[in-house]
Amino acid sequence: MAxxxxxxxxxxxxxxxxxxxxxxxxxxxxxxxxxxxEARDNACNDMGKMLQFVLPVATQIQQEVIKAYGFSCDxxxxxxxxxxxxxxxxxxxxxxxxxxxxxxxxxxxxxxxxHGPASGGSVAAS
Numbered sequence: 001m002a003x004x005x006x007x008x009x010x011x012x013x014x015x016x017x018x019x020x021x022x023x024x025x026x027x028x029x030x031x032x033x034x035x036x037x038e039a040r041d042n043a044c045n046d047m048g049k050m051l052q053f054v055l056p057v058a059t060q061i062q063q064e065v066i067k068a069y070g071f072s073c074d075x076x077x078x079x080x081x082x083x084x085x086x087x088x089x090x091x092x093x094x095x096x097x098x099x100x101x102x103x104x105x106x107x108x109x110x111x112x113x114x115h116g117p118a119s120g121g122s123v124a125a126s
């Protein structure tokens with residue numbers, strides 16, 4: 001690890017799985033489920049409002065779990081945890097699956113319209 005001094009928590013892939021599972025489980029705790037439902041209701045499926053209401057609540061829930069594993073209890077700790085998980089996703093399908101489940105808890109399912117030169121602008125304009 002080249003950046004061991006800047007990364008307070010160096011988790012193995014197995015430890016990362018445990019922490020991810022704990023974070024996912026924390027979202028289903030009754031008090032956290034209520035907090036997330038309220039935030040989603042406030043956001044009304046508007047992406048800008050999701051960032052404003054849902055993301056901070058999701059971040060707080062993650063912080064409560066990952067601080068026990070040496071990550072700082074702030075946004076930076078969550079970012080470091082996310083980077084660590086991302087670094088294991090390609091090597092470990094279970095981590096990739098858990099990461100996907102975690103993201104699905106606070107990001108709405110979105111289908112993006114095709115864009116770019118390959119789509120050919122096939123949207124009908126009336």
